[in-house]
Amino acid sequence: MNEKEIIARRVAQELKHGDLVNLGIGLPTMVASYLPADSGISFQSENGIIGMSALPDPALAGTNLTDAGGMPIGAFPGACAFDSAMSFALIRGGHLDVTVLGGLQVDEGGQLANWMVPGKMVPGMGGAMDLVTGAKRVIVAMTHTAKGAAKIIKKCTLPLTSVRRVDLVVTEMAVIKPTEEGLVLLEIAPALTVDQVIAATEATLLMPKAPGVMNLAV
């Protein structure tokens, strides 16, 4: 099981029947692979559809049904399509139950930076600022470190995506819950020790009770 698979499997367990969920491009999109077909979860793509599915057949690839990365997708029966204003009304208006996004940094305040590295990479915020501001629950799905450097740090040095405190951070090493008091270490990956997680983390991790072990069952 590689890092991304660990993260995706663990995030999948956070999604509940009836949830409307947005999955960011990249790693978060893998989450859908670890849900049962009858999960009762609806996926929204911010370019304008609820009920997106994987492309059922490569021969069906077209330009009228794509994900937010422009890649061809499919749709389940009962899907609905809408314009970008409606899509973000759903996102900003509190109708989106969960968003799962990647991250560059998360800090002790639970704040996320994930849309630019000044002087190096300026992709733009796309829908990320609206998603983090508006979703009922924000889950950051990211690798614990980047080339050995900590991504869970005391204070974000990159531009913030939102001042809103995210709800959960899932990495291949740990599950961390930002709270008013700080970052609480809820779970660690199987075969890891708490000390290993702490060593890979710049931020202080609170442990009001002993961390559990990440459940990676599908």
Add this chain to the structure above:
Amino acid sequence: MNEKEIIARRVAQELKHGDLVNLGIGLPTMVASYLPADSGISFQSENGIIGMSALPDPALAGTNLTDAGGMPIGAFPGACAFDSAMSFALIRGGHLDVTVLGGLQVDEGGQLANWMVPGKMVPGMGGAMDLVTGAKRVIVAMTHTAKGAAKIIKKCTLPLTSVRRVDLVVTEMAVIKPTEEGLVLLEIAPALTVDQVIAATEATLLMPKAPGVMNLAV
């Protein structure tokens, strides 16, 4: 030809091929009767349709296609339906070419009062404030006086509908154009004298050139 017919016939001549027009309930609605079938004019009803027509047959009266007064209407081929936010986006956004509304008072500044008489009648502004603020052209279609009292006056005493100067006032006696300088008397009804119009008007009427005669041909 009664007062209302005179007004409706004259207003009809202001509408051009391709115009999107909103007609207020009551007298303004009569305007549509004096247009040829191939006028190329589209009518919007603010409750959510462009392409409204008269009800083609009383047997077709239902509750899913009504005008802003709740009365059953019909629709022409090419009609389109939308919600109230879109309807007022069209009205407020400058997409509506002409609105024809009734009036209680118009003053020398060209300002209109038409939605309430404090202590007597408080129907509410409905869509009138948006229509007068947003339409490209506002035509007030009203009787020249009310029970002998002037309605075209120096300064509105009733609450304003908008601070916007209306574009034209059509009564059974005259056609008046509000301008920056004041109210210009453009036309008078056949068989009337300018003095008769002045006598029925409290506001000062400007006559930079001699008024013409209202054309009431259909």
Add this chain to the structure above:
Amino acid sequence: MSKVSTVEAAVQKIPDGATLMIGGFMGAGTPPNLMDELVRQGKKDLTIIANDTARPGTGIGKLIDAGLVKKVITSHIGTNAQTQKLMIAGELDVDLVPQGTLAERIRAGGAGLGGVLTPTGVGTTAADGKHTVEIDGRIFLVEQAIKADFALIAARTSDYSGNLRYLLTSRNFNPLMALAADLVIAEPDEIVPIGCIEPDAVATPHVLVDMIVVKGADA
């Protein structure tokens, strides 16, 4: 977990004193059985947000007739003499809002916006007590978002999951209100299987609808 409910059970969720958005324009597009059931269950002290109060005996007018309403936020009451009478007698609080502004305030509430800037009403009594903002020399009113505890909406068709489509002018405020309330109760003319409404024809996505009422079914 079906969203389908009887009219009776859905209305039982509504407590006295609740704030209700109710779709419709002069009765067209107002959910008829939900209105009758509100009257039958005798709710009290309701605050109603709606375009109008229709006429006595019609649509929202039935709630006025039955004395269920404490306050109305609306654009027009000119067709309902009873609403005007109660207002003048001080028995009903009426907050008049320009129609386009009402639509945008509801939409803003549902879209997570704090409000909108509109030119409508500037310099009139509709601007009383409102903040203004100047942009490029033009003045706009700051019109704040509005939300409700419940939205009672009518639709032509619902599928089993609550995807809704509307018909002609009975659409009006219904899709806006479906965005802006904590609990959304839809009364469609018909309920069809999932997949019967093509994705582009869905005006209200199912995720916004909490209950779908059917008339006469015994749950």
Add this chain to the structure above:
Amino acid sequence: MSKVSTVEAAVQKIPDGATLMIGGFMGAGTPPNLMDELVRQGKKDLTIIANDTARPGTGIGKLIDAGLVKKVITSHIGTNAQTQKLMIAGELDVDLVPQGTLAERIRAGGAGLGGVLTPTGVGTTAADGKHTVEIDGRIFLVEQAIKADFALIAARTSDYSGNLRYLLTSRNFNPLMALAADLVIAEPDEIVPIGCIEPDAVATPHVLVDMIVVKGADA
């Protein structure tokens, strides 16, 4: 007075230096022949308002490749290395706007609103230079309406009068932009007789559409 035009004649209406809203999301729902014709006619110094610049060789990316663009107001350029390169080199002015805010600013421009109040971007660099408003203890950014000289939009179907419907995710910004430009040019996949699109399926009313382009017709 038909609205139907060749792609060539429609694009000839666009002067150098014009501001264009262009529909589409990563190329999906971007009018393909209008893009090619802008390149063929070699327009200069365009300001583009669009969700993204797609990829090199795709959709709006073609305009970037050809060096037609002076400024982009957009939510995302991460998929177009050429856009980023030109921006870093100071040859292209890029104004980044959160996607939901961009949608609302365009809609506001088309709806006659001065702007909207949004919580998105508060406390971030997206708030730089923006006014804020506090409502009930919450802070919102004042995001101003935006308009354009031209809107270039794609649709699935147009009728002869310009009533438009869209298909699935190629709808995106197109109906919003149809509201917000002085001249709206629509490129549908097909043009059908009036009456072929039922009233409730029309997403963009014909009154908003000025020109309907067909590929290859000689006007």
